[in-house]
Amino acid sequence: MRTQVGIVGAGPAGLMLAHLLRREGIDSVVLERRSRDYIEGRIRAGVIEQWVADLLVETGLGARLQREGLVHRGINISFAGSLHHLDFTDLIGKHITVYGQQEVVKDLVAARLGGGGEILFEVEDVGIDDFAGGAPRIRFRSKVGEAIEIDCDFIAGCDGSHGVCRPSIPRGALTSFEREYPFGWLGILAESPPPCEELIYAYHERGFGLYSMRSPTLSRLYLQCAADEDLNEWPDERVWHELHARLGGSSKLAEGKVLLKGVTPMRSVVVEPMQYGKLFLAGDSAHIVPPTGAKGMNLAIADVRVLARALAEFYRFGRGDLLESYSHTCLRRVWKAQRFSWWMTTLLHQPVDANAFDRRRQLAELDYLAGSRHAQRALAENYTGLPFD
Ligand SMILES: Cc1cc2nc3c(=O)[nH]c(=O)nc-3n(C[C@H](O)[C@H](O)[C@H](O)COP(=O)(O)OP(=O)(O)OC[C@H]3O[C@@H](n4cnc5c(N)ncnc54)[C@H](O)[C@@H]3O)c2cc1C
Numbered sequence: 245m246r247t248q249v250g251i252v253g254a255g256p257a258g259l260m261l262a263h264l265l266r267r268e269g270i271d272s273v274v275l276e277r278r279s280r281d282y283i284e285g286r287i288r289a290g291v292i293e294q295w296v297a298d299l300l301v302e303t304g305l306g307a308r309l310q311r312e313g314l315v316h317r318g319i320n321i322s323f324a325g326s327l328h329h330l331d332f333t334d335l336i337g338k339h340i341t342v343y344g345q346q347e348v349v350k351d352l353v354a355a356r357l358g359g360g361g362e363i364l365f366e367v368e369d370v371g372i373d374d375f376a377g378g379a380p381r382i383r384f385r386s387k388v389g390e391a392i393e394i395d396c397d398f399i400a401g402c403d404g405s406h407g408v409c410r411p412s413i414p415r416g417a418l419t420s421f422e423r424e425y426p427f428g429w430l431g432i433l434a435e436s437p438p439p440c441e442e443l444i445y446a447y448h449e450r451g452f453g454l455y456s457m458r459s460p461t462l463s464r465l466y467l468q469c470a471a472d473e474d475l476n477e478w479p480d481e482r483v484w485h486e487l488h489a490r491l492g493g494s495s496k497l498a499e500g501k502v503l504l505k506g507v508t509p510m511r512s513v514v515v516e517p518m519q520y521g522k523l524f525l526a527g528d529s530a531h532i533v534p535p536t537g538a539k540g541m542n543l544a545i546a547d548v549r550v551l552a553r554a555l556a557e558f559y560r561f562g563r564g565d566l567l568e569s570y571s572h573t574c575l576r577r578v579w580k581a582q583r584f585s586w587w588m589t590t591l592l593h594q595p596v597d598a599n600a601f602d603r604r605r606q607l608a609e610l611d612y613l614a615g616s617r618h619a620q621r622a623l624a625e626n627y628t629g630l631p632f633d
Contacts, residue, residue: 247273249555250382250396252370252409254283254363256345257527257544258402259352264552266361267303270559273394274363275370275384280353287433287504289345290458291443291538293629296545297341305351313343314457316442319627321614322491323447324607328614335621338628342443344458345541372412375399376521397522400551402544404528405513413520425510425534425589426596427451430469432483436500437461445536445592446491447610449603452536452593453490455497463500465491468593471509478505510534510589512582517571524551524570531578536592537585542629547574549632577630584626 249265251258254276262272276283292300297313300306317333333339356363366387373381382394401409410418438457446453451468458464467486469478480502491497513532518525527544550573554566566573591609595602613619 245273245392245394246396247271247394248397248559249273249400250372250380250394250398251275251400251402252372252382253401253403253407253527253529254278254349254353254365255402255404255527255544256348256352256541257529257548258400259349259356259363260545261400261402261526261548261552262356262361262363263303263305263352264548265555266356266359268552268556268559270555272361272400273382273396274356274361275367275382276363276365277367277370278365280363280365284346284350284353286346286349287344287458287464289535289538289541290342290456290464291542292341292343292348293542294338294340295629295632296542297343299545299549300348300351305348305355308347308351309341309343312347312459313341314459316340316342318624319442320440320444321447321610322444323610323614327444329442330613330620330624332624332628335617335624336628338624340538340628342457348541370403370408372399372401372409372523375412375523380522398555399523400548401523401525401529402527402548405532407529409523410515410525410529413523417520418515418517421512421514421516423512423586424471425512425593426471427468427593428471428473428507428509429454429466429535430473430475430478430483430507431464431466431505432480432502433458433504434463434465434500434502435461436463436465436498438463439496439498444491445588447592447606448490449594450486450490453487455487455491462503465497469507473507475505475507480505508535510536512586514575514578514582516575518547518574519567519571524567526551526574530574531582533581533585534589535585536588537581537627539581539585543578543581546577546632550574573633576633580626580630 444455454466526547
């Protein structure tokens with residue numbers, strides 16, 4: 245087989261890249277180790293920055309998003325017993341859309357398959373070769389066990405944080421910057437109607453809590469917990485009890501059937517550079533952010549927007565400069581998103597070794613945020629998505 249761009253991974257990064265390339269007339273093949281059902285049912289992020297929603301609409305993927313997505317003017321922050329609404333539309337004229345990552349994935353898969361494109365699901369033993377400078381190749385075993393090789397001009401490593409592309413780069417060529425947080429999020433998806441129209445981020449002495457939603461009947465709720473929290477210690481009653489305590493005064497939370505429960509550890513990772521020869525890393529394969537700033541999926545789409553444009557310029561005009569500056573361009577945005585995600589995380593979570601000084605400092609910062617339009621605008625600008633250069 246031969247293609248122009250071989251894409252490993254059918255998450256938001258890989259699928260969006262294939263979609264943008266197709267619109268530029270650039271051929272690609274997408275490989276995915278999971279099944280279609282699996283990736284379309286995987287519940288993860290749900291907050292879409294305004295420019296991402298605009299991009300989905302502009303590129304013909306907006307029909308369901310515009311029908312089913314929930315447009316939010318802002319978010320709520322709860323602390324010291326009161327609820328403060330930050331109205332992004334009023335502050336900076338922008339908004340966010342709540343629309344599950346799995347819905348974005350479904351729309352992208354439907355567009356690709358409906359347009360005659362291909363996604364090779366359930367592939368195994370994926371490996372990449374000769375991407376340092378020569379003629380890159382992807383080898384894998386198909387769903388039915390056939391050994392296949394694909395010759396490509398470029399490879400896009402969109403295979404997430406546990407993929408094969410990043411580890412295939414020679415040792416020493418990448419620098420990894422990492423921070424582990426001493427806590428995680430215990431998250432549930434529940435059949436519980438929204439008690440509030442917009443998200444609630446709750447600072448509480450028992451630990452952080454987050455109320456968010458995925459639809460008018462489904463809530464996604466999170467509690468700060470230990471990074472290695474044992475789920476067996478958390479029967480549904482305990483989860484609801486803790487949610488009422490942390491979100492309590494600020495929401496009339498309705499209990500409902502718990503459809504999903506899991507613990508996600510929190511970490512920040514960035515690898516530099518995001519390119520090695522003809523291999524380009526995009527999305528979680530190059531960086532992980534703690535979910536507090538709702539940046540993971542948005543950053544993945546930002547990377548491939550840059551990459552698609554650079555590849556289009558290369559194929560149309562033979563320009564290589566945008567491909568050469570890919571890593572530098574993406575990393576400027578990635579580090580700003582890391583900074584914002586770190587700031588939201590440290591502002592709202594109880595530090596494990598907190599002392600009275602730390603708590604007073606957090607409360608002073610929250611009080612400043614609640615009272616200052618300048619501080620609120622800075623949060624709004626980052627939360628709704630920074631402008632592109
Ligand atoms: C458990 C979890 C929960 C999350 N929750 C939130 C949240 O609540 N809020 C938030 O903002 N963000 C959240 N995120 C972050 C957000 O979902 C990610 O940033 C986003 O999925 C990144 O998209 P991606 O395409 O880069 O990677 P992914 O979505 O991880 O896609 C990578 C794809 O590559 C495939 N793959 C991996 N290895 C191979 C291989 N060898 N061969 C072929 N295919 C391969 C994978 O199966 C996957 O489909 C969460 C992430 C995780 C992992």
